[in-house]
Amino acid sequence: MTARPVDLKVDVEYVTRVEGHGHIHVETRAGELTRCEWNVVESPRFFEAFLRGRPWQEAALITSRICGICSPGHQLTSLKATEAAFGIKPSEQTILLRKLICDAATLQSHILHVYFLVSPDLLGVPSVIPLTKTHPDVVARALKLKKLANDITDMIGGRAVHPVTMIPGGFTRVPAPDDLKKARDRLEAAIDDLVATAKLVRDLAGKIPGFERDTEYIALRARGEYALYDGDIHSSDDGAHPVAEYRRVTNERVKPYSSAKHAAFHRSSYMVGALARLNINFDLLDGLGAMAAQVLGYRAPVRNPYWNNIAQVIEAAFVTERMIRWIDRLLAMGPKPEPKPKVKPRAGRGVGATEVPRGILFHDYTYDGDGRIADANCIIPTNQNCASIEDDMRALVPKLIEEGRSRDEITFALEVLVRAYDPCISCSVH
């Protein structure tokens, strides 16, 4: 055991392999934690301010640009908020197509994160680039799965980043049956790749730090279905809350050192994302997802935030199989072209919530009588996780000091912790 560092100072400028710009600052004096900050320094773009005055047709198009990684999720949330404000009920086919694109976007994001951003830590390399030489089969599998997910998003949305076909009330065009069938075949063929992914991560799981902290988990929960596209807000502390009352849950606040706002409900922080979703909805996980959970030894509730990455692998397996079911239902229905939605704008407010890859996302618009946005509020998963990251660091640092870890080891553990949350920083600042 090395000497216990009484005065520790960790400053990580621009954490790498995360989306956006953030620093870690931790200081201890005489064994006491005197500073513990997840310091988001991303430049705000002020989306809520410039949404004001824009017409309803543009809400999803503009808010999609909050985040390139979860652009389909932003669009879905935006469409649901606008539809809630105007009282629009989309068709069953529209909802199925949305669930399909939502699952595809989840698969894309989780594969990208686990293989490209997290696996280098587990394999002791700086990035995926050297792995193209040392583990070519693993990289090929990752690229193949990512491409499959992107191709499905493209098939439905017309583009993988910032899709174009999703509009309030429906779709500008729907995919052809042949394309759906081809996607189905590729999903079937991908099941082995998901099993291989689960086994690969299981074999590396010993490198994931052992650290637990009890906290509040928040995710959508729906009747009879593992909720991504829709549901009610659910807290592990006190159960269900209607989406329209999200502000009671999020309680956003500004920290001077973070351009991403913080959130808290019953405790000083809560956690959202794959781990929170699994902890809340574990009973609704079935098929390949349940099998992956078994392979990986996941038994809810899991209180180790590093296991968010394990939860992502489980969800990736689950949605891959679920997409086959959505496609079967779509094929059984037609698919038919969607009629041009008849939208009658009216003054009012609408809130939408979706589980995007990093957790629960809220869009809240108030429209004037002409269908122009008068007020807008978007609360991003990574906002909601900022305080949770800090609370984890606050619990983790004394533990690591106690274990006699070196400054470098503590620094690395903190970077890996931030990465485990898969923060979408530019999105959280928007």
Add this chain to the structure above:
Amino acid sequence: MKPKVAFFDFASCEGCQLQKLNCEEELPLVLDAVEIVNFREASSARSDDYEIAFVEGSITTPHCVERIKKIRAQAKFLVAFGACASTGGLNMLKNFQPLDEVRAYVYGDGAKYFDTLPVRPVHEVVPVDYKIHGCPGDKGDILECVRSLLLGKIPKEKRYPVCVECKRKDNICRYDEGEVCLGPITRAGCGANCPSNAFHCFGCRGLVDDPVTDSARDVLAKHGLTPDEILKKFRLFYGYSEVAR
């Protein structure tokens, strides 16, 4: 020696960074041809020894200004990658509202902690050697740019409007469908992706060279848009241009 390439991001959604990683089939070939020495989003390895810099995002803070100047000083060839960098993108919408009010609307009493400048595309701060347009930047454009640079050539921007690509695809004109579309004055290069998906062009690649904006205004007015609605349409992605003022 492989050319050394670096990627940097400023105020943006990082969708253009993702577009690079979305070149799944070509990525291994690109990695064989160039050496990526700085790509914070994908790698912990960082070096300031590079020749080609791909810059994503708009310039919105004093700190951004300092960073982009350093990048310019190092890079032999600087590519403004994607709409936020090449034209300011829809980040420019902020510039049409008083900045203090914008900050207060989002951060309330905390506004004082978050400095912001009027949004600028990269070329308004430092010289840019090439622009990849679009929101998001097109995968084909990225690969063409890399290919050209490897051959020692400067890639060329498309100098015709989206309508040309749309006609080539035999799409039904959005105007014939009773919609309005900015295809006639928007720079091509996307393969008319949105009209091909039955959605109008909203101008994400910016204005084509010498756009006929007066005629475009007349056409939009004939299709029932008020001058205010036309201005709003132009501000969405042409915010850098005088047509938006």
